[in-house]
Amino acid sequence: xxxxxxxxxxxxxxxxxxxGVLTRRNAIIIFMCIELMLNAVNxxxxxxSKMHHAAAVAAAPDTTVGGDGQIFVFFxxxxxxxxxxxxxxxxxxxxRNIHSVDINFLNRLKN
Amino acid sequence: MxxxxxxxxxxxxxxxxGIVTQNKKTITGLSVLxxxxxxxxxxxxxxxxxxxxxDTLGALxxxxxxxxxxxxxxxxxxxxxxxxxxxxxxxxxxxxEYYALLFFVxxxxxxxxxxxxxxMLFLGIEIMTIxxxxxxxxxxxxxxxxxASLKYFLMGSFSTGIMLMGIALIYGxxxxxxxxxGISLAPSTGLAVRPSFLEVGGMILLFVSMCFKVSAAPFHFxxxxxxxxxxxxxxxxxxxxxxxxxxxAFIKLFDAHTAVLGDSWNILVPFVILITLLxxxxxxxxxxxxxxxxxxxxxxxxxxxLFALYGNNDLSKExxxxxxxxxxxxxxxxxxxxxxxxxxxLDGFNGLATEYPLLAFSTAICLLSLAGIPxxxxxxxxxxxxxxxxxxxxxxxxxxxxxxxxxxxxxxYFRVIQAMYFxxxxxxFNQPITKAFQFTLFGVAVMxxxxxxxxxxxxxFFYF
Numbered sequence: 071x072x073x074x075x076x077x078x079x080x081x082x083x084x085x086x087x088x089x090g091v092l093t094r095r096n097a098i099i100i101f102m103c104i105e106l107m108l109n110a111v112n113x114x115x116x117x118x119s120k121m122h123h124a125a126a127v128a129a130a131p132d133t134t135v136g137g138d139g140q141i142f143v144f145f146x147x148x149x150x151x152x153x154x155x156x157x158x159x160x161x162x163x164x165x166r167n168i169h170s171v172d173i174n175f176l177n178r179l180k181n
Numbered sequence: 182m183x184x185x186x187x188x189x190x191x192x193x194x195x196x197x198x199g200i201v202t203q204n205k206k207t208i209t210g211l212s213v214l215x216x217x218x219x220x221x222x223x224x225x226x227x228x229x230x231x232x233x234x235x236d237t238l239g240a241l242x243x244x245x246x247x248x249x250x251x252x253x254x255x256x257x258x259x260x261x262x263x264x265x266x267x268x269x270x271x272x273x274x275x276x277x278e279y280y281a282l283l284f285f286v287x288x289x290x291x292x293x294x295x296x297x298x299x300x301m302l303f304l305g306i307e308i309m310t311i312x313x314x315x316x317x318x319x320x321x322x323x324x325x326x327x328x329a330s331l332k333y334f335l336m337g338s339f340s341t342g343i344m345l346m347g348i349a350l351i352y353g354x355x356x357x358x359x360x361x362x363g364i365s366l367a368p369s370t371g372l373a374v375r376p377s378f379l380e381v382g383g384m385i386l387l388f389v390s391m392c393f394k395v396s397a398a399p400f401h402f403x404x405x406x407x408x409x410x411x412x413x414x415x416x417x418x419x420x421x422x423x424x425x426x427x428x429x430a431f432i433k434l435f436d437a438h439t440a441v442l443g444d445s446w447n448i449l450v451p452f453v454i455l456i457t458l459l460x461x462x463x464x465x466x467x468x469x470x471x472x473x474x475x476x477x478x479x480x481x482x483x484x485x486x487l488f489a490l491y492g493n494n495d496l497s498k499e500x501x502x503x504x505x506x507x508x509x510x511x512x513x514x515x516x517x518x519x520x521x522x523x524x525x526x527l528d529g530f531n532g533l534a535t536e537y538p539l540l541a542f543s544t545a546i547c548l549l550s551l552a553g554i555p556x557x558x559x560x561x562x563x564x565x566x567x568x569x570x571x572x573x574x575x576x577x578x579x580x581x582x583x584x585x586x587x588x589x590x591x592x593x594y595f596r597v598i599q600a601m602y603f604x605x606x607x608x609x610f611n612q613p614i615t616k617a618f619q620f621t622l623f624g625v626a627v628m629x630x631x632x633x634x635x636x637x638x639x640x641x642f643f644y645f
Contacts, residue, residue, distance in 0.1 A: 077353070077379075084346055091339055100335055107342035111349045118353040139352055142300055146345060149307045153341075156314050157334050163318060164327050173335075176328045 076117035083110035097161050097171040101154075108150050115139045115146075182243065183232045184223040184251055184291040191215040192284035199277025205270040209262065212280040216259040219287070223251050242297035246498060249642070250429050251294045253502065254422050257509040258287060261418060264517040264621055267612060268414040272319050279319060282312035283418065290426040294433075299348045299358040302434060306344070306394060309426065310337050313419060317411040329410025336403040340393035347386030354380035384442055388449070391434065395427040397487060398457040401480050405464075408476035413525070416472065417516030420479045425505035428486045432501060435490060450491045451576050454583075458484035462586040465593050472525045474593055475515065478551060481590055482508055485566050485583065491576065492569030499640050500565030506639060507550055507558030507632050514547035514625045517618075523609045530597055531606025539619045541601045546626035550633070552594040553587050558632030563587065565636075 083106060090103030119139025126135035161171055168175055198211050222232060227248045262269070262283075270276045289309025296302045314337065318330025352358060354377045389400065396404040408416045442449065461481030468474035486504055489497035518540060522529045534541035550559035567580050632639060 073353075080349075084342075087342065091335070097331060097335070101338075104335070104338045104342055107339075108345060111342070111345040114346075114349045115352060118349065118356075121353070122356045135356070138300075138358060142348075142352075142358065145300060145304060149304070149311075149341075152307070152311055153334075153338055156311055157338065160314060160318055160327075160330050160334050163321055164331055167322070167324055167327055173331070176332060 073117060073121050076114065080110045080114035080117070083107075083113070095172055095174055097164070097173050100173065101157055101161070105150065105154070108146060112143045112146055115143050119143075182235055182237075182241065182295075183226040184219060184248075184255070185241075185288055185295070186233055187219055187222050188284050188287040188291060191219065192281045192288065195277050195281035195284055199275065199281075205276045208277050208280060209266040209270060212283070213259065213262055213266070215284065216255060216262060220252060220255045220259065223248060223255060223291075227252070240298055240301050241292070241295045243295050246502070247294035247429075247433075250426075250502060250505065251291055253506050253509070254290050254294075254426055255287065257422050257506070257513060258283065258418070260510070260621075260625060261422070261513045261517075264513060264618065264625070265414050265417060265520055268520045271612075272412045272414060273321065275319075279316065279415075282316055285312045286418075286423060290422065293426050293430040296430065296433070297359075299351065302430060303341075303344065303348060305430065306427075307341065309423060310341075310394070313337075313415075313423060316415040316418070317407060319415060320412045323412075325410040326412060329407045332403055332410075333407040336393070336407075340390045340400075343386050343393070344390035347383040347388075347390060350379045350383030350386065352383075354383065381442065387434070388442075391427070391431045392453060395424060395431055395483055395486075396480055397453050397483050398460045398480065399453075401457065401460065401483075404480055405473055405476040408479065409470070409473045413472060413516060413520045416476070417513055417520070420475065420516075421509040421512045424479065424483070425486075425501075425509060428483070428489070428501060429505070432490050432493075432497070436493065447575060450487065451579050454484055454487045454491065454576075454579060457481070457487060458583055458586045462589045466589065468593070469527060470525050471519055471527060471530065471597060474597075475512065475519075478590065478593070479512070481586070482551070484586075485563055488566040488570040488583070492566070492573045494569055494572055496565060496572055497569035500562065500569050503558070503565055503632070503636055503639060504562035507562045507629060510625055510629055510632075511547040511550040511557075511559060514622055514629075515544060515551070517622060518544050521610045521612060521614060521618075523611055527596060527600050528604075528606065529608060530600040531604040531608065533601040533608050535605070536608065537614060537619065539623055540614060543619075543622040543626035544601065545598050546629055548594040548597055550629045552591045554591075556630065556633045558629045558636070560633055561636040 087103045087107035087110060090106065091100050094100050094103065116139065119136040122139065123136030126133040165171055195212060195215070198208055202208065226243065227245060269279050272279065286309050289305050292301055292305035292308060296305055314330060314334045317333050318326055320326035393400040408420060411419065458481060461477050461484055465474050465477035465481060468477060486501065489501040519525060546557065550557035553559045553563040567583060570576055570580055
């Protein structure tokens with residue numbers, strides 16, 4: 071498949087994530103949209119990695135070009151997991167205090 | 182490398198110290214010890230002594246400017262803990278964990294000063310910010326702290342997503358995560374090719390996300406809320422060490438990359454500088470709470486630091502070191518006093534000078550330095566930034582605007598000085614002001630003045 075398809079697909083997923091973050095009001099759903107953005111990036115990285123690999127294999131069959139893209143994906147997954155644990159803890163802390171995860175409640179700091 | 186490994190290890194030590202002892206004084210002492218050792222071990226690296234020799238396969242590159250910046254960040258943290266250690270203890274019941282998180286932030290800072298590729302940039306930024314989400318929400322029962330923490334977390338991970346998309350696009354265009362970009366040669370023909378659409382798009386996303394991280398307008402909107410809501414001790418840390426480290430990474434990242442963006446770079450950066458300075462300074466004028474005023478002033482100071490990004494020459498590199506140091510010193514000093522006060526509004530400062538003349542004097546020096554009055558470190562920091570921009574050329578009008586807005590900033594810094602010296606009142610404190618605290622703060626003020634008289638003291642160190 072041409073790389074264009076992957077790029078369009080990943081950018082679409084990413085845009086859905088951005089629109090979700092900007093329009094939804096539920097903290098958990100916003101959080102899921104952020105994860106969607108990260109996963110769109112993961113997919114794109116894997117696709118690019120494969121693309122660079124395929125291009126390099128044509129020249130030298132036993133090349134490792136493109137491997138770094140996939141390693142990056144693992145790092146993103148690890149960091150995303152760390153973020154999830156912290157983020158969910160923050161949302162739970164919020165829920166304990168105001169019994170809601172609606173971010174419209176977040177207006178105490180607006181002077 | 183020394184600082185990265187040691188700060189991560191000492192963070193673990195701090196975590197376990199919470200199990201061994203409940204005595205908060207011991208825990209603070211242990212973290213001060215850790216910071217002194219960290220500073221020493223970081224300087225060892227600068228002299229070529231590695232505690233652990235590791236081959237990072239080019240992922241990290243240690244140069245003297247990075248190590249020097251690292252030393253500045255650790256030293257500022259040391260001062261911060263010495264001045265505000267008691268307040269860190271009193272934020273909640275988990276003093277050891279707060280210190281552990283501070284050490285993990287320092288790990289992130291150490292990575293950011295040495296990164297040599299987009300992978301390490303991403304990891305450094307995440308290691309630096311994730312502990313901060315927790316520290317922002319450290320005051321668990323306080324709704325404002327909760328709200329600030331959630332807001333910071335959502336905004337932070339959103340900008341991380343944008344940064345990652347930028348990195349992915351750059352990877353797609355160039356096939357590597359290196360930061361030495363620019364116009365490359367086409368492999369088949371050997372002719373120079375223009376950077377592809379993907380690479381330019383990636384650079385712009387990366388730029389946007391870094392603006393988010395250092396709270397440059399128009400991506401600054403989370404800053405006042407987060408700085409206002411977080412416990413004041415941690416605001417002090419966030420606004421100084423973390424912010425300067427973010428700037429250092431920002432400048433290092435775009436050091437080699439401006440060629441990709443071409444002419445649009447010379448429009449993009451002055452635009453960001455202009456609105457950052459305008460929004461920061463003008464909004465700070467209207468604030469009644471000193472804590473919130475300092476949040477806006479940190480946006481305004483970010484505008485000045487952005488001049489280094491535009492300048493991108495030797496002068497701007499010296500300038501960012503000087504700026505990071507003098508700005509951190511002054512802001513840590515003011516926050517150390519602010520945290521002790523019960524009332525964060527301007528009226529809380531009323532009559533401070535009559536009760537504690539030394540304390541008021543040191544605070545006044547810190548405020549003068551932030552405003553950039555001559556004979557203080559802040560003056561030379563601003564001077565270096567602006568002269569770097571003039572040397573780079575092309576934005577002389579913006580330099581004039583910046584000087585005018587610095588004059589505006591004098592107004593809101595002087596309101597605090599006015600409250601301290603010319604209004605009567607009895608300031609009430611959360612805890613007694615000790616002699617040791619007053620003299621440490623005075624020491625900070627002396628350092629600021631020394632920097633203002635002999636900025637080369639700091640910069641000569643750099644060229645040791």
